[in-house]
Amino acid sequence: MHGTTESAAPRHAISFPPVEPETVRAEQWTFDLMEDGVRTSIRAHDYPEIFRRPGLYEQLFHERLRCASPRTARDALLSELRDHGADIHALRVLDLGAGNGMVGELLTAARVVGLDISEAARDACVRDRPHAYDAYYVADMTDPGEDLLKQLDQWGLDALVCVSALGFGDIPVAAFVNAYNVVADGAWVVFNVKETFVADDDRTGFARLVSGIMGSGALRVHRMERYRHRYSIDGEPLFYYLFVGRKVHDLPLDPGWGGHAAGGAFPGRTLP
Numbered sequence: 001m002h003g004t005t006e007s008a009a010p011r012h013a014i015s016f017p018p019v020e021p022e023t024v025r026a027e028q029w030t031f032d033l034m035e036d037g038v039r040t041s042i043r044a045h046d047y048p049e050i051f052r053r054p055g056l057y058e059q060l061f062h063e064r065l066r067c068a069s070p071r072t073a074r075d076a077l078l079s080e081l082r083d084h085g086a087d088i089h090a091l092r093v094l095d096l097g098a099g100n101g102m103v104g105e106l107l108t109a110a111r112v113v114g115l116d117i118s119e120a121a122r123d124a125c126v127r128d129r130p131h132a133y134d135a136y137y138v139a140d141m142t143d144p145g146e147d148l149l150k151q152l153d154q155w156g157l158d159a160l161v162c163v164s165a166l167g168f169g170d171i172p173v174a175a176f177v178n179a180y181n182v183v184a185d186g187a188w189v190v191f192n193v194k195e196t197f198v199a200d201d202d203r204t205g206f207a208r209l210v211s212g213i214m215g216s217g218a219l220r221v222h223r224m225e226r227y228r229h230r231y232s233i234d235g236e237p238l239f240y241y242l243f244v245g246r247k248v249h250d251l252p253l254d255p256g257w258g259g260h261a262a263g264g265a266f267p268g269r270t271l272p
């Protein structure tokens with residue numbers, strides 16, 4: 001079930017009503033969609049509403065706002081695999097926050113399992129990219145339950161990717177920790193976060209997550225890259241950090257763990 005699906009999706013009439021800069025920064029903006037003469041206002045992170053319209057996610061985030069993250073994550077992982085003589089064909093990847101399959105589709109040389117909290121995301125993936133995943137689970141990784149953990153365990157997962165899904169009311173720290181603990185020690189781990197999420201004064205818990213992952217030695221970081229994730233609706237470039245590393249050991253489940261690593265929340269340097 002692997003391959004790329006050519007999109008025959010309809011074009012959508014998208015417009016952005018004016019909003020305060022703070023609303024844009026907090027990703028609380030909405031956009032307007034004209035459909036058959038009717039204007040609907042949709043929140044930027046209302047994925048069920050977005051995914052149920054074929055091609056809307058791609059047109060909004062990828063064409064209009066130039067999101068580069070799926071390809072950046074894929075390229076970084078491939079480059080690290082090459083440098084370490086590892087073969088993508090042998091990998092079994094968990095794609096956390098899989099959405100409509102844009103990341104899975106780029107990794108189809110591996111066996112890839114998608115997981116998302118949203119039924120609409122899975123439906124959109126089946127509709128638009130039926131070949132992206134070997135399996136797709138709809139679940140909230142904040143509270144996965146024994147059954148799901150057993151099923152995931154059977155895949156022998158040795159890679160975790162989580163692209164553009166941490167923060168902004170999407171995947172919380174606890175869900176990421178649970179997914180991290182599902183993949184094997186030695187697994188490749190790829191994730192991105194907004195640059196402000198790794199700042200000392202971050203209040204979302206992701207600074208603690210990032211510094212805790214590194215400070216606890218749970219991840220050996222191979223690559224840490226600041227890059228342009230996409231543009232904001234105001235035309236400002238939004239920078240994210242992409243991390244690629246290998247899992248050393250599980251993370252503690254208590255989201256309060258870790259604190260800040262020595263030297264501050266964020267090491268601010270490229271690690272070996």
Ligand SMILES: C[S@@+](CC[C@H](N)C(=O)[O-])C[C@H]1O[C@@H](n2cnc3c(N)ncnc32)[C@H](O)[C@@H]1O
Pocket residue numbers: 047069070096097098099100101102103115116117118121139140141142162163164165169170171172175
């Ligand atoms: C911006 S989309 C990213 C989709 C995909 N990774 C990509 O790069 O195109 C974020 C996804 O995270 C999912 N999500 C939010 N909270 C989640 C949770 N607790 N567990 C699993 N997925 C979640 C949303 O449903 C949405 O599909």
